[in-house]
Amino acid sequence: MRSSRLSALLLVMASLTLAGCASATPSTPSPTAPPPTPTAAPTPTLDPLAAWVDERMAELSTQQKAAALLMLHAPGTDPAPSRALIDAGASGVILMGDNIAGDAPSLAGMTAALVADPELPPLIGVDQEGGEVSRLDWDTAASAATLREAPPAAAREAFAARAASVAAGGANVNFGVIADVTADPASFISGRVLGTEPAAAGERVAAAVSGERGVVASTLKHFPGHGAAPGDSHTSIPTAPLSRAEWRAGPALPFAAGIHAGAELVMTGHLAYPAVDAAPASLSPEWHRVLREELGFDGVVVTDDMLMLQHNGLAEYADPGENAVRAVAAGADLLLYVLPADPSEFGISVDGLVASISAAVDSGRISEERLDDAVRHVLELRRSLA
Template sequence: MHVIRTAAMPLILCAALVGVTGCAPTAPSGPSSAPTASPRHPAAADPVAEWVDQRMSQLSIEQKAASLLMLHAPGTDPAPLRALVDAGVSGLILMGDNMPATPPELSALTEAVQADAEAPVLVGIDEEGGEVQRLPWDDSAGAEQLRAAPPPVAQEAFGSRAAALSAVGVDVNFGIVADVTADPASFIAGRVLGGDPHAAADRVAAAVAGERGAVLSTLKHFPGHGAAPGDSHASVPTAPLTIDEWRAGPAIPFAAGIDAGAELVMTGHLAYPAVDAAPASLSPEWHRILREELGFDGVVVTDDMLMLQHNGLPEYADAGENAVRAVEAGSDLLLYVLPADPSEFGISVEGLVGSLVAAVGSGRVSAQRLDDAVERVLTLRRGLVSPSDVGSGE
């Protein structure tokens, strides 16, 4: 596991990470440690990157903006979900109301929503096990059992769960809770994988290893719900920690999961005022920390953006403004658990796309920021295609 990178990393972080990685001394410099010259070979072309570049060159700004959306439509009829895909979104999130009675029925639903063989739509789900799960037939161990068991048990449980998801056409699991708390009264207490940072980190890394090769792994809720009392579904919980206290505690499970290879990190609607007054999902500083200090280069997905409107605070009442702030801050994929009538919350695909396009047109969101997000999401989608098909340039 890598150590969190920062120009002035406090000794407390080094000490905190010893249990996970150790803090190795810097290698000596001098002639004896000089690298040995090796023959130069031209770098092999990356077929995924080439495909992404080609696809992006064909997209309008409206199509790019739509590709940053991952939405939900209720029910087991695939038609409303397929309509979202046809509108250009990159992902769908399935909730309990999308669950049919049997795995074959769910397989039929996920197959029916696919429209682009070259870049399958991302089909995501919250399948943590235990308190939060959508598949009625998922009997793998949840957090309560895994906290009391050694890490290999977590790897086995998440491996079994991932196989069940993959078998029914789900390819993204929003299932690995990297939050940590020892407070039984915490909103998130029943869902954490460890009561202290190192115990949680070991099981988070094991969960990522278990899901590898079956589904794309997501760590949530960055930068950590355990330190922020309250329920982010109805408020913006606030954590009292300084940045150094965060690095020595809540950061550790996220760093472990990133180092283990998690492809996505979900930002929470959580505020750490000592770092930034804005919730992390809308905070440029927390996105910088995630990229530069934790070294994450995958897709940053928000928690359900409707949660910001549900909290009733006037500064989050405008759905379009929330979307612009999230992308401006560094989010790549915006998640919306929509009801049957999204206009109830002033939301439509066209409206969200219009807000993002206007923000790019005004210069508020740079064209490069938009392209960076689109590139990451398309790369993730293209990665779902089998290597043989990628290589053949299907």
């Protein structure tokens, strides 16, 4: 028995030894592929527009950034007062009836004198809706009164012609696309809407933006919708009784359609929807959030004329500097002022507005990030129009 076990053990050990010898025997290495050649990491693609704007912004002081948020009006056909606003750092001017005399070439001569830097032209805007609100006599394209009863293609054709009329006078921004909707003939905005129900209005709003595309920058107004808010926002704060859900199912649709079509600006109205925010939309952080996050708008948010807040006679809006700070803090990028010949009549000056905004940045009421975001939106639009 002991001999058998020993024999078996020796046999196993011999096998292991032979196996070890076999594994120790050198073998011919199999050919292997050469190591991969290292490749450089892809270079990030820089957006030339964003890079250009960042470079310009790096040169601006807080005061210059604050001035860049202003778009104002100076009365008269002499370009000098409007040019003085641009030279003071404002990003643009709005043309009213008192700026326009004669034909398109005459206006083009005036607006050409406003360009101080061809690489960064000023925003030159005009309210050219056609029909009830029209500044340019040479624009003979159909207005809302006709277009809301016509197919959307008619709105595209009309606003293509309208954009050409605006550009012929040297303006590059049209505050002309009404995205409000109402079926109430007694509404302040009734004669100017492109549709009496949301879906139809949305189709025509999108078509209008498409017609202006590439000729002038399009503006949708008056967000979040004047049609649901009875009253005239020039002299009051009209109030809409809608819930947030009702707004999304109704007044929101034309704005969403216009944004999807590529509108470069949205104008906020001095309108209140208490179910969303008691403050007028132009001063409401929540409405600006909805516009950016829910509707996906990434262009320039411009206010309606800021003097309208003072015209309503409410003590809460009597201070123009405070109104400006609230608007910028809420999310506005561009503050619009239709100034009279003597702006001091309403306690307004470019220096005063700049001082109010700058002080709010210094105190933290307006974050530097918010200021830079607003300036970046405005400069990107101006540069894209060069």
